[in-house]
Amino acid sequence: MIRLSSLTKRFGEQTVLDGIDLSIEEGERVVVIGPSGTGKSTLLRCINFLDRPDHGSIKIGDLTVTAERANRRGILALRRRTAFVFQNYSLFANRTVRENITEGLIVVRGWPASKARERADEILRDIGLSDRAEAYPSALSGGQQQRVGIGRAMALDADLMLFDEPTSALDPEWVGEVLDLMRRVAETRQTMLIVTHEMQFAREIADRIVFMDAGHIVEMGSPAAIFDDPKDRRTKNFLRRVS
C-alpha cells in the first residue's frame, strides 16, 4: 500500500503540486495524464525526492517519510523501495548495458557480483538485449536505451516503479517496443505509477487513470470512466484536445 498525503511542491512563487492525496494498492497500475506543466513529472520526482517536496508525506509499506522532517537516511530508504524510469533514459554512461542493470543490485542491495550478473542476464533476455550486454549506452538506439532503463528498474524489484514519460523522448519508430515492454511489466502485477501522453496505452494497461491539472488531481477513475465519461470540464477539454 502506497499513500501520498497532501504532497506540496513550490518552485519559487509557483505552486506546482498543491496538496496531492493519492493511494495506490499493491499491484495496481496507475496512469497520470493531464496537460503539460501541471506537475505530473514533479509528482513522480517528489515521491523519491529527486525534487524535495515542501510539505506532505509519502508512505510505502511500513516506511513513512515526511517532507519537513526527511533526513538523508529516510530519503535513501524511500529511493531503495522505488525504481525510476526517466524520460531521457539516464543510463550510466560509463557502464555497459549489463553493468547498468547490476549496478543497483551490487552497490545498493549488496548482492555478490555473480548473483547480480545472473539476474542481469535473465533481465537482458526479458528485454531482448542479450546480444548487447557488453555494449555501452552510447552505442544503443533510443528504444534500446529505454528498454535498458526499464530493465534496470525491473532488477530492483521495487515496491513502486515510477515512469516519467518514458516514450516522450523517443523517435516514433521506437515507441512501440518500449510500450510492449511496459505492458509485459504490467502483466507481472508490478505496482506502477506512470506519467504518459500515450492515451491508447493508458486505457489498455491502467487500473486507474488520474487526471491532473494545475497541481491538483481533478478527477480519477477506471479508464472507461475517465476516457468515455469524464465528469469535469477540464478533463473533457483535455481529452478532446488529445484525441
Added chain:
Amino acid sequence: MRALDYEYMLGLVPILLGYVPLTLMMAGIAMACALVLSSLLAIERVIKVPVLDRFVVLFISFFRGTPLLVQLFLFYYGLPQVFAFLTQIDGVTAAIMGLTLHFSAYMSESIRAAIVGIDRSQWEASEAIGMTRLQMMRRIILPQATRVAAPTLVNYLIDMIKSTSLAFTLGVTEMMGATQKEAAGSFLYFEAFLVVAVLYWIIVEVLSFFQKRLETYLNRAYAR
C-alpha cells in the same frame, strides 16, 4: 661562435640517464598523492562540507597563489625551525610534499570543473537507484569526470616532472642537480644544459604517447 663539444654531450647522456629514475620517482609519487588529495579536495568543493569548506578554499588559494619555489623553501628550510620533528626531512621528501600540495591545488580545480560538468541525468539516475553520495561519486561521477579531466591532469603531470628540477635547490642531486655539477666541472654550460633539456623533452614526449592511449581507453564508452 665556438663548435659544440659533441663528444662531451654524448658522454653526459649515460650519466644523466642514471638520474632519470629519481626524477620519475619524485614525480610519480607526488602525482599519485596529488591525484588522491585533489580528488578529495574537489569532492569537498562540490559537496561543500560546512566549516571544512573554508579551510579547503584557503588551502587552494594559498597553494595556487604562491610560487612553488617559495613553498619548497618554506617546507625544507622554514618548517624545521618551527617544528623540531621535521629536521629529519630530506630534500627528496620535502620536494615530494611540496609538489603534492602545490599541484593538488591546481588539479582539484580541474577535477571540480569536470565533476560539475557531468550531466544532471547521471546524478539523478544514481540518486534514484538509492546510492549514497559517496557511492555515486565513486562509481558514476568520478569515473566520468576522470575522462573529462584526463587531458588537463596529464598536463599537470608534465609540469610536475619538469618541476622536480626545483628539488636541486633543496640540495637533491637529481637530473638538474647532476647537470649543474657536471657543468661546473667542465665549464661547458651550454652543452650540459642542452643535454638535460633534451632529456626532459624526451620524457615528456614519451608521456604524450601514453596520453593518447589513455584517452582512447577512457573514451571507450563514448565511441559509437
